[in-house]
Amino acid sequence: MSDVVRPYGDTSGDGMVQTSFTLPVPAGRRADGAALALAAAMGLDPAMLVHARPVGDGHTFFVVYGRVRHAVDLDAVRVAERDYPLLSAAAINTAIRRRLRRKLTVVGACIGTDAHTVGIDAILNVKGVAGEKGLECYRELAVTNLGAQVPVPDLVAAAAGADAVLVSQVVTQRDAHLRNVRELSAAFRAAGRRPLLIAGGPRFDESMAADLGVDRIFGRGTTPREVASYLVHRLAEPR
Template identity: 70%
Template structure:
């Protein structure tokens, strides 16, 4: 079946739950405003199942209601994994056989972003979701620059260390800061490297759209839930594929 509806209490009942904040003092009027918004969003009937003041002049809501919209699964477009998923042992073997040197990865949180949880989950040996990070791979040399790294400093580190790939994590998304920072980063690398010689540019974070690689000027975007093995496998796939034969 390619056409589906949301599921709440019974199959196909169209029930959904949404949350949002309105700039209004917590009150019955505020609840009414939330219901009005829900109705305009196509939720009918709808009910406020939770509301809570967020300071003096803001209220957070959770609204539950029914929608009549249908989803056509056949028209869903996503970025599928187009490379084999490797174990650390397999990745190390491919790098050693093909590159015959360590694969150098430079990672950082750029701009004012101080949230290193994402980049650390991919790079640090402790890893994420039961998988070891890239530091665990014997044939991968990791340079983790940490948080709030300027774009010029990132480019300099990539040039100095001979990076094969640059990983950028962006968690702060207010006013599309993650998009602006990524565009700035990709432009700086295009300027610093001759055509065809720059390292792979990979961006990651929970609010990225994985289909925006061309628009942002990067080679790959990884969204929420990405594991170290996925990143390592992609890097190995791309760097060894473009390496000239001996």
Template identity: 70%
Template sequence: MVQVSFTLPMAHSKVAEGAAAQLANKMGIDPALVVHAKPMGPDFTFFVVYGRVHHLVDPSAVEVVERDYPLLTPKEVNASIKQALRRRLVVVGGCIGTDAHTVGIDAILNIKGFAGEKGLEYYRELKVVNLGAQVSVPDLVARAVEERADAVLVSQVVTQRDAHLLNTREMSAAFREAFPAERRPLLVVGGPRFDETMAAELGVDRVFTRGTTPGEVASFLVHQLVSQRATQRGASR
């Protein structure tokens, strides 16, 4: 059983309700019951439709990115960085292009945090540089060079004409041009419309989607920049 909502460009009437049920039928909902209809001005109506669908899903065909690192407490994050790097880990973040939606990046970086977790500014061993909104890619690269960033976090909410994908590819190309491979900062992007499986295609190290918490990001940074590099150093000896 499913419930869907949508708006039709029709004034509210019995005909409009019938059209909503007809549309739901074409979606595969059968029988379809219009459980709510509300006028949205003189020319539109909002509907909620409830009913049964007969489609099958195959969970084995679903592709997801499983978390491959442990979730750490702020105390554990700080201890790992202090022991391994003997300096603060530098994070530069912002919204690139024309994107002015800083809610996502602020939720991760600002001390107030998100979902009951404090942001990366709370971590004693992290130095956070939040560049805010509408940051050009050249300015982002320049600031990363200036700050000697270990990681760059970019949030993208605007998706018209795949702007989030185009901006991310431009950013990753610019960083690869500006840095030797062994010195390039870790590139992390996030936003509600990203697909977590596209990291390699976009040229970044990780893609985070909606619901990501500061603790997840901090734990990932430690995993990539501290734990893995320590393992690589040990293997090269």
């Protein structure tokens, strides 16, 4: 039997969901009506407007609560599972030292116009994230963090001889993150040398790695140890 689930709001399986959006309409009764009409078109029945607030000139932000009839068959859900072991810091260093007999080199950056370095810093910098130290803390990793708004040609030049390149993309307007990563992949192909390419950010679909021309995509909640374990899996384990 399929494992089918529905959203939970007030009672189990009642289908209640909450969504938010902005409309280019000045706040007022007409704007409220437009928000409810949109919610109805989205399948919320009944829909309740629980919050409306002006945001800027001629725009209103809404929160709508309502019931949907949709359900999810968990047996049909496909996600990108981790296909490598999650190693300890000691095991990561040992594997690199024994297999490579040198330091594994990593270059990271935010490319294009993206100036949000929180993600790349969380993975690379010593302070790390979620109680884990960043890749700079691993003795057998040589890490270079180029920072924000790095042009792709500059990253390709800086990554000469690197084992792996990590890029973080937070800005997603008009699919800038997808365009930038495809540009990165094409630039390394044109250069005739291709390190392991890893992209990360909260709005990536982790199943799109092949489509974007990279080896791996890491999404929201990724920790430094996950990335380091993947580097060992791809670069410092016997194939």
